[in-house]
Amino acid sequence: MCGLLVLAIVFQGQLAALLDVPALRTGSTIFVAVCVQAMPFLVFGVLVSGLIAAFVPPSALRAALPRNQSAAVPVAGFAGLALPGCECASVPVSRRLIQQGVAPAAALTFLLAAPAVNPVVLVSTAVAFPAEPRMVLARFLGSLLTACAMGWLWVRLGKSEWLAEWALRRLECHDSGGSRWTVFTESARHDLVEAGGFLVLGGLTSAAFNVLVPASWMESLGGQLLLGVLVMAVLAVVLALCSEADAFVVASMPGLPLTAKLVFLVVGPAVDVKLIALQSGAFGRRFAARFAPTTFVVAIGSACAAGALLLGGA
Template identity: 90%
Template sequence: MSGVTDLVDPPRTRRPAITSLEVLCGLLVLAMLFQGRLAALLDVPALRTGSTIFVAVCVQAMPFLVFGVLVSGLIAAFVPPAALRRALPGRPAAAVPVAGVAGLALPGCECASVPVARRLIQQGVLPAAAFTFLLAAPAVNPVVLVSTAVAFPAEPRMVLARFLASLLTACAMGWLWARLGRAEWLAERVLRRVECHASGGSRWAAFTESARHDLVEAGGFLVLGGLASAVFNVLVPAAWMESLGGQLLLGVLVMAVLAVVLALCSEADAFVVASMPGLPLTAKLVFLVVGPAVDIKLIALQSGAFGRRFAARFAPATFLVAVGSACAVGAALLGGA
């Protein structure tokens, strides 16, 4: 018997795993202990400016991100997949404009629309319609349109121009995906159907788990986008912007790139661009249309939600479509000014 027992391996004690939560808590404790030394080390004007911008981007976007994941969780737990599929036409050509107009119902920024769009696909909605909603919701909702009207009190045409150009961008990308998009470009987790048939408390458990998962995943990419935006704002001199007055083509190109890298919330970007004197109205419209459709923060969120292969194709195409739509609508409504 003793020989048999010697051959049996003793039970192994499982070592506790160190997760990112423990690492974060440890860093916070170290920061509190060495607060004085860190403050002296980081007391640099550029770092103060960058940290302010980083915090502003994250704080500005986080409430809308939370709103989005809550809507996503409610869809996953309480909305039957059959109801979502019945709400949209079966043909992509007809479902795309309906999804674009449905963006009026979600008063949030692009951070909120990403988890909702992914949940719609997991519930059986056509990807073309879900991506149309993703682009339309942060750009054509009432909150954005009202903020644009307040920011441009002397130019009421900007509100209509932003609405039409943004809706055109969303529908064009939806139709483009229906025509050329491939399922293998999406991450496998996106195509995995999420069916919820539970009732009562189990539905609330499903809602809590879904919202928690989406918030943790999307929040990390939001931080990365906010960090990139802060770095750009620190490195680019403000004097460069003053040389764009009266140059339409250069202004359009620069404002399109700025919309991508500044990563502003769609509810606040109108006030930022309205404060830039001397820029042509069409260039400002490009900024307002491109920003909610494709920026650093949104690319990071899309990469985390739908996969890198999707973001690498969808973001550049959206950028070109958004710039073209804004220029076309600007030439028609703003006279190319």
């Protein structure tokens, strides 16, 4: 790093001439704007998530859930309103809930709802779309519908043998000797580094997207709702952005229909490449191979339904 800094100072004249191009200036401006807008919400969500990890036992959710699985699904979905956090953190929390006796349908509903309907995500969406307040309600409805639909599908069709043996094994509690504040700082630090990396990646992707992809391509999607929905759904899976920052990234993409942007916001926190990997490690490959594709289809359908109801199919 020191060597690179020395070279940058020595050859700053040549570098300035080389890098002083309109496309690079535009890309750097978009990157900084996305990161600066999203960072306060990301930090706030990480701090709240750390406090919950340290001071709120997972058994509190189990005690609040009805014994009937079908009735427990919407309760677990609305529980996501009170638990801000990244989708990366919801996977181990959901596995812990199953290991503590929570019905898998409720735990999986919470897995999908917590990173998508919490107040931090909704406020960040409102800030990213100041001219479209309907987008906040549409995202909430589409994400909650996705989570509850997957929970009810598990009640009807899910099988415990799809879950790996280690996901069902009851936990034995051990006292690590660390204070609650140590748990808070370690959890917050881990989540910030993890989610911050995805935010930087998202900012770079958004900048490259705006600079490298011709505006005419995106404008062509403006009149093709079906194609726009499919493209944005696949893009949400591939980019794997943090739910607390994805609204700023998609808001910076010009020419897209609102419903296509909504699909991106609903699909991303529910299924992406990093979540598939995390779910495979937490619940097993047999589970991920069934859960991820089904969630992808349900999320697209839920987002389109919410868009048709609240955005008028725009």
